[in-house]
Amino acid sequence: MTIFALLTFQPFYDWQGYAVPTELISKNVLGVLLFAKIVKDPQMIENLMIVLNEVSKAFELSKQQRKEMRTTAKHITAVDKISFTCQPGRIFSLLGPNGAGKTTTLRMIATILEPTSGNIQVSGLDTINHSQEVRSKIGFLTGSTRLYQRLTPNEVVKYFADLHGLERAIFKQRKEALFSLLDMHDFARKRIGGLSTGMKQKVSIARTMIHDPDVVIFDEPTSGLDVITAGNIIDLIRSCREQGKTIIFSSHIMSEVDLLCDDLAIIYKGRLLYNDTMAHFRKEMQAENLTEEFIRRVRVA
Numbered sequence: 001m002t003i004f005a006l007l008t009f010q011p012f013y014d015w016q017g018y019a020v021p022t023e024l025i026s027k028n029v030l031g032v033l034l035f036a037k038i039v040k041d042p043q044m045i046e047n048l049m050i051v052l053n054e055v056s057k058a059f060e061l062s063k064q065q066r067k068e069m070r071t072t073a074k075h076i077t078a079v080d081k082i083s084f085t086c087q088p089g090r091i092f093s094l095l096g097p098n099g100a101g102k103t104t105t106l107r108m109i110a111t112i113l114e115p116t117s118g119n120i121q122v123s124g125l126d127t128i129n130h131s132q133e134v135r136s137k138i139g140f141l142t143g144s145t146r147l148y149q150r151l152t153p154n155e156v157v158k159y160f161a162d163l164h165g166l167e168r169a170i171f172k173q174r175k176e177a178l179f180s181l182l183d184m185h186d187f188a189r190k191r192i193g194g195l196s197t198g199m200k201q202k203v204s205i206a207r208t209m210i211h212d213p214d215v216v217i218f219d220e221p222t223s224g225l226d227v228i229t230a231g232n233i234i235d236l237i238r239s240c241r242e243q244g245k246t247i248i249f250s251s252h253i254m255s256e257v258d259l260l261c262d263d264l265a266i267i268y269k270g271r272l273l274y275n276d277t278m279a280h281f282r283k284e285m286q287a288e289n290l291t292e293e294f295i296r297r298v299r300v301a
Helices: 002-007 022-027 029-038 042-047 063-069 102-109 131-137 153-163 168-181 197-209 227-242 254-260 278-284 290-300
Strands: 012-015 018-021 050-060 075-086 091-095 117-122 138-142 215-219 246-250 263-268 271-277
Touching: 050 102, 075 102, 075 117, 075 246, 075 263, 075 271, 091 102, 091 254, 102 117, 102 138, 102 215, 102 246, 131 138, 138 197, 153 168, 153 197, 168 197, 197 227, 215 227, 227 246, 227 254, 246 254, 254 290, 263 278, 263 290, 271 278, 271 290
Parallel strands: 091 246, 091 263, 138 215, 215 246
Antiparallel strands: 012 018, 050 075, 050 117, 263 271
């Protein structure tokens, strides 16, 4: 009762029927989990599809890397004790300049990398102890995705469907829907090595979405694409939100962020500079547009 009394001194936010302190929702993951424990409702924690709690990632430097970087440090910290949450039916944008720690963070959520410290939960599952189950719930699309050049789009998508254990009938239904949405039927039987950049990206999207994941991570998905293909990806992201999926979207194209974003975090030198709703960010803006405000915040950090 004492803990609950302390929490009630802060402004409250009506989150799925719970009076949760605004400060805790936006900045303190532990506070949210503690509140859920108080009300004895584990479903509240599960509804936070992605939870990062004091997550850090350090990489060991080789002698050559230390020489090139002119440092004596044996490790470099790419991500430094960051915490945030992502909710279903909302698009969470993670922004930052090159080398800020965005991709490292996304790869940890996707179980490609393990955190050095802290913990990550996806749909209530720890990404280290339950990595296989987490992977079944995630689709990870990045602009640098590599594909098997000698295979066709049909073969690549079937391969990933088999990895996820999709039944034959479900696979055919999902494949037809995705290939129609992305207009892929004309090149479905051609070798990927002979496809254009836009066509390859469509194949990457199809393999990312074939198992109908609850969580979709888009890491600069439209980089280097033509306007039409980029527009298809934007439409797909919106469709994911309408279906109640949890979406993390990282991009350097601020017009896309402004168009799609519900919640926003800015990471710089491995630390979070901002973590709140996009609406709140717009209210706080001192610059004329999103790009200038982003640059301003990074420069004063």
